[in-house]
Amino acid sequence: MTTDTGRTAERTARPGELSSGELLGRALDGALGPDPRTLRIAVAFTTRQAVRHDGRSGGYRNEVLSLRLAEAVGSCAVEPGALPDGAIEDCVGADVARLLRHDLTPVRIAALDAYLMHVLPHTPGHGARPVSLAAGDSLRKSRARAESVTRLLDLAPGRTVLVVGVVNSLLEALRSRGLRYLPCDLKGGTTEWGEPIATDALARLDHCDAVLASGMTLGNGTFEPLREHALRHGKQLVMFAQTGSAVLPRLIGAGVSAVCAEPYPFFWLDGGPGTIHCYGGAP
Structure with missing residues (x-):
């Protein structure tokens, strides 16, 4: 199906050519917005949750790393307990470019999410x-x-x-x-x-x-x-x-x-x- 929102997104994605890694590379190059070296993460935090809905026999746990960039929050879920203790301190005050190159995949994804949320927020104008x-x-x-x-x-x-x-x-x-x-x-x-x-x-x-x-x-x-x-x-x-x-x-x-x-x-x-x-x- 092709819709106006689909056409907007397809122009951004260049069908068949863009992987998640290439998208991250474009962000690093400043091809999607401001130079990520000029933007810093003000707040980093984790959210831990356990849930068992009424009427359901089982439950589950979640843990999410989130990074605050200006008005935007980017997030990446991790397996509970898998995030090293020092990861949050490593993110606070760091420039986005450094976090896009971080050794930990969840940090890279959360940083990319925060950057794109800052540059391309969820609005009708962005699809x-x-x-x-x-x-x-x-x-x-x-x-x-x-x-x-x-x-x-x-x-x-x-x-x-x-x-x-x-x-x-x-x-x-x-x-x-x-x-x-x-x-x-x-x-x-x-x-x-x-x-x-x-x-x-x-x-x-x-x-x-x-x-x-x-x-x-x-x-x-x-x-x-x-x-x-x-x-x-x-x-x-x-x-x-x-x-x-x-x-x-x-x-x-x-x-x-x-x-x-x-x-x-x-x-x-x-x-x-x-x-x-x-x-x-x-x-």
């Missing part, structure tokens, strides 16, 4: 379609987000979606549309309905019609194989992104077909109304 999330408890807001995410998939009932980064509300929304899914997550385990969760998503790429993936794949190094597969085979790759919410929209047309972008603060932090931003897909 975003704001979607309001009503106030409610954590499960209600999770389900509302899931509806917006799954609407970005253009698939008929009976088709199969590879879901990378299992969120039960997303699986529930896919089930309600009559879509089949292959759940994959590095943590493994089972879904709310007792289905086994595979740990190797790449091994299942040939068995799906489309891919629905978490922005966490940017931070753990599994995103590029998904993007390349989608580009090579003409499959839809829809991203739901708290990690890299400002990064992934720039890759629409270069393997990514649509993005549900959710910058900090995330829906699970606040029971009040919120906003997510959709790029590509059906209006």
Whole structure:
């Protein structure tokens, strides 16, 4: 599908040529906005969360590194406990260019996300379609987000979606549309309905019609194989992104077909109304 927002993003991405690493390189070169050597991170922080929604049998934990650049916050999720203690101190006061070259992938992604959020915020002028999330408890807001995410998939009932980064509300929304899914997550385990969760998503790429993936794949190094597969085979790759919410929209047309972008603060932090931003897909 081609929409005005899709055309805007495709011009930015130069279809077929831009990887996430190349996007980072352009940011370093100052090709996307101000010289990153002139911009400094004022605040760095982590957010740790554990959740078990009412009515759900299982729960999960999240940990997110966030960097504040002027009015923008960039984020990258990490496995709980995986971020070294000194990473936050390493980021505070550092210029963005140094963090874009940092040894830790989550720091590089959070820095790129903050930079792009600063340069290309989530506005209609940059291709975003704001979607309001009503106030409610954590499960209600999770389900509302899931509806917006799954609407970005253009698939008929009976088709199969590879879901990378299992969120039960997303699986529930896919089930309600009559879509089949292959759940994959590095943590493994089972879904709310007792289905086994595979740990190797790449091994299942040939068995799906489309891919629905978490922005966490940017931070753990599994995103590029998904993007390349989608580009090579003409499959839809829809991203739901708290990690890299400002990064992934720039890759629409270069393997990514649509993005549900959710910058900090995330829906699970606040029971009040919120906003997510959709790029590509059906209006």
